[in-house]
Amino acid sequence: MKAMVIDGDGKVPIHLAEMPLPEIREYEVLAEIHAASINPIDFKIRDGKVKLLINYKMPLILGNDFSGVVAKVGAKVNRFKVGDEIYGRPRKSSIGTFAEYISIHENDIALKPKNLSFEEAASIPLVGLTAYQALHDILQLQKGQKILIQAGAGGVGTFAIQLAKLMGATVATTTSEAGTVLVKSLGTDEIINYKTEKFEDKLRNYDAVFDTLGGKVLEKSFNVLKSGGRIVSVSGLPNARFAKEYGLGFFKRMIFSAASYKLTTLENRHNVHYTFLFMKPNGDQLSTIANFIESGKINPVIDRVFSFKDTQKAMEYSELGRAKGKIIVKIR
Template identity: 55%
Template sequence: MKAYTLNRYSKDDKLQLVELSEPTVQENEVLVQIHSASVNQLDLKLKSGEFKLLLPYKFPLVLGHDVAGTITKVGSRVSRFKVGDEVYARPADFHIGAFAEFISIHENDVALKPKNLSMEEASSIPLVGLTVWQALVEKAKLQKGQKVFIQAGSGGVGTIAIQLAKHLGAIVATTTSAANFEMVKSLGADVVIDYKTQDFETILKDYDVVLNSQDEKTLEKSLRILKPGGKLISISGPPDTASAKELGLPWFLKTVIFFLSRKVKIQTKKRNVAYSFLLMQANGKQLAEISALIEAGIIRPVIDKVFLFEQTNEALSYVGSGRAKGKIVINVQL
């Protein structure tokens, strides 16, 4: 099969198109012929080595965390899927590889593709959908009437987070450029701030939840808009000791992470707010719940651009530019 591989950590190196053996299927896995994949910031962070402490991958590595396609083989103990099923998934860490023609995935990480989505649309959902679900439903336990600040509302995570937060009954504030105001309002944003000309810290006050996806400076400002007892959940770092424990990292990495998160811990204690880092986990059951919301018309995908498989490096560059509105998709099978 054809696949794009990474041979070392590098911001600048391009992925190499190579021939690899078709993946072997373990007893609890399904083999998926990939129709479409999508590109995430996580792919760029892994490529550059930014997450090498948390996710120490071996090379050569096939990137790609989102997949939609058709099952062509099932393992001997697979009970929930059959050959021919159209599915989508976010493969588990250390089992990624969507920038390829085939991938084997544990059945627990797979869900049936929403009936009302194309393959391209479906491949845009898993990572951002699960990230938002685990942040707002699992960690924040967002309630009706609460106020939530979702940074970068026109991005891949932001577009889905706004829709889920509105479904949960929250009052939603977000940041974006003036050109994207109408789009984020159409998704359900109540308060929209132009990050180029306005300072959200002077506008927002007494928020219950912040979903942080930006830099350290934005995180510090976000802590100041929370009310006492509020929660900040970050998908961009710094990692905290709880996430290090969840990942089962060795003691010396836990020590490193303790010092990386020390500053934000001091700030949260002073303000009587909570901080947690979210490294999203694959979960087919949660993805099936997201599918139900999609099929009910509550959540819809937002896609900026679809690239051909041979344009995979261009797709990564476009995501890296920060200009994408919603998700960038790669069509593997044409």
């Protein structure tokens, strides 16, 4: 099969290669991929920034979510049949959606929302699961609470805003002037232009923060929380608590504890709870998300669709940081 691969760590271009057709185990399906999306995790993997969590062998097929059709089922698969239109996010040890086919566990996929094209459906799995696990599982967002969602016009942000509004929350977000119309159309209650305003000066006593940027933005986000508030980040540093929950050994726990010392200090100073989210595949949650989409409560937001042969161009466009919504690679 044709696939887009990298041959080593670092900012190396992704390139087209012939790779073996994946074999399936008894609980896996072989999915014929129709579309995939670009996500920040693709760059982190390419640049070797997740090696402490998982070390990939090269050459590696990149890509972390997709939509497509079931081409073959394993002997013990009972949730899907050949011909089913599906979407999903493979396990971190089994990525590779920038390809014509992928083998994936049946628990990591769901039936594609009926009202979406394959391109639209491919925009959902990673950002949908990330937002759902952040807002529902970790932040436990309640009706009437206030949440700051960083970078609201991005792929994760556009989904998270819609989910937060669906959960009954008051939403603030940061964006540039170019993203203002978009985030307002999604239901945002307060919009902060990060180029001209400081969100940490304008917002106070928030119940929750969903950070997608990390660094100084994450550190400043602690200032907007009320005592007892929660902050979850997909771009910050993992801490010792995460390492323990993730089942990492003592040495890595110590590394993460030292690296996240400043965040732990901020957590204690503001009397809030900080969590690093390393999203997990979950087909049941994708089914829930599909119901939201089919009922019109959440809609995909797509910036641009690239052809399969232009996957490297799609990566380069994504790295500019200007996309409003998701960037899609059309495989078929």
